[in-house]
Amino acid sequence: MARIVVLGAGFAGLWAAIGAARMRDEVGAAGRDIEIRVIDRNPYHNIRVRNYEVDLSEVALQLPQLLDPIGVTHGIGEVEAVDPARRQISLVTSSGDETLSYDRLVLALGSEVMRPDIPGLAEHAFDVDTYAAALRLEDHLIALGRSVPLPGRSTIVVVGAGFTGIEVAAEMPDRLVRAGITGSRRIILVDPNPAVGATIGVQARPVIETALSSLDVETRLGVRVASIEAGGVRLSSGEFIATQTVIWCTGLRASRLAENFPGARDRLGRLLVDPFMRVADLPGVFAAGDVASSVVDGLHPTVMSCQFARPMGRFAGHNVVADLVGQPMLPLRIDWYVTVLDLGDWGALYTEGWDREVRTTGPAAKATKQTINRKRIYPPLTGSKDELFAAAAPTVQAPPPTYGVR
16 A cells, blocks of 8 residues: 655645545555645644634534545654665654655645744743644733733733734734733834834835734834843843733744755745655655745745645645645646735734735734634534535635625
């Protein structure tokens, strides 16, 4: 029996597994002796882009309800190394060290938040990079709400004014209310760039600044974090901010497991893949999502977002089975790009195109964001094989709906 292993059950890995099962079913007899196995460190699929939100009750979807109906096996394990020459994966599981062989591999281990060597960062900072980290932050805020007021109790410092940092800061007023921290409070957004949202586009910045101002979010720009301690954070300007909550949101890099593979990687550590999601010069190895970079429109490489991870996964899953059974593979092409930035109670910001032209703002953009976060990026939860397979078809969705024009 041939084995396809999918490493990772995030947006790319989940859809690669479902896409592979769909193609296995489609090829009929040729697919009967193909096993598809997913390995992840967690027993759930995390709707990661919602980890900043007030309500985390619907952001972890159990893998059995998604994979059991389509005959995909799954296991929990920490990937230690991959040997592409021997086609073997070294894992640490609850039973100890294990070695798993494969005939075809889909690498979809995603990305991780960058953590530079800053004193106190590992010991004292929070993040929303994973569901577990988001829960840890939630528990911390709730504990603060129940504690005796101390210096910095009602001050939140968010480090990194990119997409994630802005969304965390904008959502924080509601999160503090939920945690029982009311009255006077401070939310401070820190970034080394001279402007908030430096990578989001010139058109977007005035909108973001207006929204943050309305939410009473302060900024410290053009400065870096020098150190973090239990009672506060010291900036490169010399300012010390008393706080018990520092949230680290300074960008992502590809999973370090990508370093197991020879060949070209970009500045974020992502493996370069072709339109079929194949890793160059590595027969039998496909990659998708944040661990991979593919030029999808003849000019622009993918960015780290579920907008690209989901179709990359669907096409990788289809193509890995096609490659195994000797059928033609399908190239991925995406001719549109949008961003939707959540700005808390103020609304949201919706842009179109690689120049990020602002199209809608405020409540209208918020409606688009909620459609994406709560519906569009979810797999079918009915347990229906047919619905899962229909959702995993190797096609590219149309852009999300807009509810108004700026």
